[in-house]
Amino acid sequence: MASAPQSFSRPVEQNQLMVSTLQQAYQELGGEEANMKIWLQKLLSQNPFVFLKSPEVLKQNLVFLRDSGFSTAELLHLLSKLKGFVTELNLDSMRRSLNFSQETIGCSEAELRRIILKCPALLYYPDSTLAERFKGLLSTGISMSQIIATPTILELTTQIVNYRIQRLTARGYDVRTGSLDVLNATKKDFEMSFGKLQLRRERPLFNPVAPLKVED
Known part of the structure; x- marks a missing residue:
């Protein structure tokens, strides 16, 4: 909370209203109370500036996503994954990002929803950022x-x-021909995977079927 001192200057009632709105949204989507407490703690620690947002923003975002075809269970998934970013979503930005992603990928709305469930950040990034990243990936041959x-x-x-x-x-x-899993990882995981690739290169696997080379 020290990173968001403005929240202390707001009336306690307003902060409590935001917390109750988040709790209500989570439970109305079918979330369990025990999980809600953990989620709420992570949300507030990840983005204490959530208190500076209006509860109406959260409600509007959820209505927009529901109108976009996401089911109740899928909305709970998105709410859980987005954590502190859920109140940062902007309706106009989301519309542009969704339209851009669908046109760029060339998929149906249902397919786009499945992709977003895997990567909720697609809702958060502006279309200009997505354009740069799609272009960058495709230019490498991916x-x-x-x-x-x-x-x-x-x-x-x-x-x-x-x-x-x-x-x-x-x-x-x-x-271009392998899995992107090795590329798509945290810095720590990437270094571990990279180290394994280097080890395999230095120590090729022994093939028991291959004939042994014997010097004369």
């Missing part, structure tokens, strides 16, 4: 089908993607 299979790759900046691809290519890994 296919749209690969992006659809691993949409969370769009959460990485173009600079990070290019840097990782360069390192993987140096180890003989072709992201």
Whole structure:
């Protein structure tokens, strides 16, 4: 809360109203009370500025997503995944991002919803950011089908993607034909995967069927 001192200057009643609105939304979507407490703690620690938002923003965002075809269970999933970003969503920005993503991917609304459930950040990023990241990925030879299979790759900046691809290519890994899972990871997980690739290159697997080379 120290990172959002403005919340202390607001009437306690307003902060309580926001908390009760979040709790009500979570429970109305079928969330369990025990899980709600954990979710709420993470949300407030991730983004204490949530208290500076209007409860109406949250309600409007959920109505928009419901009108976009998301079921109650899917809305709960999005609410849980977005955590502190749920009140940061902007209706106009979401509309533009959804339209841009659907046109760029060339998919149906139902397919787009499935992709968003895998990568809720698509709702949060403005269309200009998405345009840059789609362009950056496609320019490396990564296919749209690969992006659809691993949409969370769009959460990485173009600079990070290019840097990782360069390192993987140096180890003989072709992201155009392989899985994007090794590319799409936290910095720690990427370094671990990269280390395993390097180890396999230095120590090729023994093939018991292959004939042994014996020097004369």
